[in-house]
Amino acid sequence: MDKEERIQKLEAMIDNMDIAKKAYLVDLYHKAGYKHEKYCETDNKRPGPAMEPTKDEKQEMHDRDNFAALERKKRRFMLTSSKLNLELIDWNKLVALHNLKNDVNKIFFVSQPMGAFVIKMCSEVVPTYFGSRLLQCLQIPTPDVKLLPFYNDEFKTMVHSMEALTLHDDHLRHVVRLSMDRPFILLQEYIPAITLNKIGDKRAERCLSTNYADASSRLINIGRIIAADILMNNNDRFPLIWDTDGNYGNILFEVKTDEKVDDELLLEPTYTEINFNDSVAIDTQVRCIDESNRYGKVGAEKYIKRVNSFIDVIFSDLKEIISGNSSVNSYDYDSMKNLASFVYTYTGYDIRGRSLFRIIEGIIIGIFNIKNMGMEVIRKVLEHTENAIEKDWKNVWSDGVSTIKIEFIQKIYDAMCQRLEMYPKELRWVLRTHLLNFVVDKEFRDEADQGFIIRKYLDEEGVKMLSELEHSGIDQAPDSSEDGFQQYKDPLLDGGDAGDAGEYKGFIPKQVRDEIAPSIPKEETKEMGEPKNIRDQWGKN
Known part of the structure; x- marks a missing residue:
């Protein structure tokens, strides 16, 4: 094959490629332009697309408007949200949802107009529930919790409400659906904190x-x-x-x-x-x-x-x-x-x-x-x-x-x-220094304020003796311990910085301390649950 023949064949191949490319582009144009009507002359005397949008264009604009509305309505969870009683949760009024990334537990912070709360998908829900209840019995500051089991109607309402709140975020909706696949979920009181x-x-x-x-x-x-x-x-x-x-x-x-x-x-x-x-x-x-x-x-x-x-x-x-x-x-x-x-x-x-x-x-x-x-x-x-x-x-x-x-x-x-x-004196010092302010047992605290004698530990003779003393005209303590009263004073360390209480204002009648305290029984009591020996705790200084 000579040189001229080769040139002719190459030109033919190029022409065929150009034709195929043009045909492909025309096909793409037809496929991409099916949404739009043909160009025509309009009332304003200029060439361009028709003034009325097509059905597909209307649907597209409607979807965009809805998305923009969701973005405007979407509210960010506020860390400074107020507390909300768990019994006042209204699942139809959720306004914001935030997912806390955690490798062990899935945690969601949820707010509604009156406050916020927390949804926890615990890996160890039972030990957590028990621990929270025990802290509440000890009156230690801890958020309240509420158990939501899978058979409860509120459980289903919660799932639907959270999914509805994630329409603007496909990823968040996916996380919610995966996290909710648990039989028991804890609702926890929200604490605005650091x-x-x-x-x-x-x-x-x-x-x-x-x-x-x-x-x-x-x-x-x-x-x-x-x-x-x-x-x-x-x-x-x-x-x-x-x-x-x-x-x-x-x-x-x-x-x-x-x-x-x-x-x-x-x-x-x-x-x-x-x-x-x-x-x-x-x-x-x-x-x-x-x-x-x-x-x-x-x-x-x-x-x-x-x-x-x-x-x-x-x-x-x-x-x-x-x-x-x-x-x-x-x-x-x-x-x-x-x-x-x-x-x-x-x-x-x-x-x-x-x-x-x-x-x-x-x-x-x-x-x-x-x-x-x-x-x-x-x-x-x-x-x-x-x-x-x-x-x-x-x-x-x-x-x-x-x-x-x-x-x-x-x-x-x-x-x-x-x-x-093993440390009764040190315990007594701590409790007296803080005036029993952090003692949980109210009966113990109230009666201890009246001379540190706990009535429920006294036998009949002890109660009678204490009543006689109370009605014998002893209304207030004298200024000196020589009259039968002992005044407790905290040790002063470096100008009194060992404790905030300073001089304690309560007085202990010696007769009560020396005569009644030995009669305190050591048997187990129903109220306290365990043996107590008040003489060991509140005995002589």
């Missing part, structure tokens, strides 16, 4: 320093939370006696929301014009050790030894301060080193001195409240948890209840009570 990792050093000082008058209550409640965690072996909060790093998200510092504080300021670590309420415990779980095998028994014994050792160190630090051997602000508290390091890691604030001392006092008060509450209450909480549902699904709830070993909790309870009885 977690430890978002608080910052300046606000941490405002929240945890005893230089501020309202900090002591928060610190003491942190101690009470620690005491409850010890009882339940909850290692997912503070790294004290457990070999864990702790969980900064399970302790909240509630804020007082007002018009001046919005989400941006709440998340700004340098903004300090925030008023704090209390420290709040969330996601509390009981983690019992199964002693049915050899490894479980060894683990339980090891844990009890750690509990005993920790309580001993707590009281050792306390005795060092109240004895006057060390200053409350300069002493290095051995029992609180892990906690101080934990707080500094996530806040940059070095908690020390009186703040740590307040936490120690809170732990002691917390152990006292647990002892005062008794095991009977714990058993009732377990019974309530077991009967919280009417119908189980594939033994999910019953299997969860079986993980709560009341025998293990009994051992921890006994260990805590035995250790507490």
Whole structure:
């Protein structure tokens, strides 16, 4: 084949390719332009598309308008939303939904016009429900919870309402549908608060320093939370006696929301014009050790030894301060080193001195409240948890209840009570210093205010003797202890910085203390649940 023939064939091939390309483009044009009418002359004397849109164009514009309307109506969840009673939830009035990314639990923050609440899909719903109820019995600040089982009509309403709220977000709708595929869901009261990792050093000082008058209550409640965690072996909060790093998200510092504080300021670590309420415990779980095998028994014994050792160190630090051997602000508290390091890691604030001392006092008060509450209450909480549902699904709830070993909790309870009885003077000092403000038992607190004599522990002779004394004209205490009354005064350390109470204004009649106290029975009482020896607690100084 000569050169000219080759050129002719190549030109023919190019022509064929051009024709095929043009045909392909024409076909694409026809397919892409099927929505539009043919161009024609319009009333305004210019060439262009017809003035009336086609049916497809109308549908497209309608869809865009609806999407824009959804975007305008879509509301962002406000972190400063107010609390909402769980019984007042109206599933037809949900306005905002936020998904908190969590590897273990699926958590949704939901708001309606009157407030906000939390929906939790817990991997361990039964231990969480039990832990929350037990904290409520101890009157420790914690959000209220409500169980929503799959057979409840409200469960179905919740699912439909949340799906309707995610029309603007396909991904969120997918997450909701996957998360709701559980037989039991917890509704939790929303707490407007800041977690430890978002608080910052300046606000941490405002929240945890005893230089501020309202900090002591928060610190003491942190101690009470620690005491409850010890009882339940909850290692997912503070790294004290457990070999864990702790969980900064399970302790909240509630804020007082007002018009001046919005989400941006709440998340700004340098903004300090925030008023704090209390420290709040969330996601509390009981983690019992199964002693049915050899490894479980060894683990339980090891844990009890750690509990005993920790309580001993707590009281050792306390005795060092109240004895006057060390200053409350300069002493290095051995029992609180892990906690101080934990707080500094996530806040940059070095908690020390009186703040740590307040936490120690809170732990002691917390152990006292647990002892005062008794095991009977714990058993009732377990019974309530077991009967919280009417119908189980594939033994999910019953299997969860079986993980709560009341025998293990009994051992921890006994260990805590035995250790507490070893330090009656130190316990008395702590309770008197805080005027029993954090004692849970109201009857105990009210009667203790009247001379620290608890009537329900007295026999008939003791009650009669106390009544005679009350009606013998002793209305107020004299100024001197020489007249038969003893005045209690807290040790003054470095100008009185060992306690806020200073001089205690209550008086104890010597006759009552010396004659009635020995008659206090040691038998178990129905109200308190456990043996009490008030002479050991409130005996001679």
